[in-house]
Amino acid sequence: MRARIALSLALTSVHVSPASALAPADMGDRTAAIATEYLRAWSGDGRSAVADVPYVYGPTVLFYGHPYSRAGLMAEKRRAVERWPVRRYAIRPGTLRVTCNVPEAKCAARATMDYAVSNPAMGTSARGSARFDLGVGFAGPRPLILYEGGAAGSRGGR
């Protein structure tokens, strides 16, 4: 719950002014905070993170190479949560890089993510590291996640 609040704060703290009015440095800092809090919010053993989808994502999201509406994204997230009820995601310290396209008011965060997930009911688990990509748009009144992707790194588990 605390992570969800932190994510909400990271997204809403710029609500008072148009996101596009942010300085480039602020956009970068905000993107880094959103990426960190986003993974923290997704870590847990509940389904509450799915409820954040309408709020933190844009109306259309390029999600692992596919365009998704919010409703479609919620469905996918729900499936993922059902598959892995227990989740731990964390950005590996020192790996987060943020690049911003200031004219278009969007920033890209890329990091190496360590994860450990499990499904006690099925007796499955997995852990490893992966590349984590997150794109945040600042053109609206509040920043929104418009892109999410990644690539597998080392992994193990079962």
Added chain:
Amino acid sequence: MAIPARTLPVASLALLVGIGGTLLLGHRDTSPDAVRTVPALPAAASAGAGSWTDPAPRGQPRPAPRLVFTPDAEGAKPSRERAPGNGVEGTKGVDVADAQPPAPDATPGAKAAGPRKHGDSVRKRSARRVARTYPRRERGMPYATAYADPYAGMDPRMVGGYRDGPYDAPGDGRGWRTVSERQPAVEGRGGRDGLMRWLGGPY
């Protein structure tokens, strides 16, 4: 002129001796110690002139053919059957290096491609090599890792297809993605990756 009757037996004897000597001198030696000469070349040696000599004694069991090729023409090339190691020796005038059969893994990458199976096409072998280098996504992978596309640019029919769903929900094993749904090239494998394309600009 009359021949004296008493000389006839002598003449007959001389005639018989002459005939017998001719027969004896013209007879081939069939003793066991003789070396048999095979006038006709085996088909494998037809490229060069020469003769094949089998030194094995006649009538004796020969465990394995051991032929000695003696070319009488300069530059006669042996066939693969006469290469060293095949139980047949090359001798003077034979370029042994030329007789070596090509190594199966002589070409770069051939070893990585693995043994060629019957009926495989080059594309299949290439697909297998890629699949080994970039192992197939495992079931049980969390969503954030599920879209590393180890088969980018490959025909999925060659490597078993692609799983579907944006998460490739770990453990569910649902279906396969199609070619059109392939991920863009990932970082480090050429081209701009999806994140940088989304970001746009010269970044």
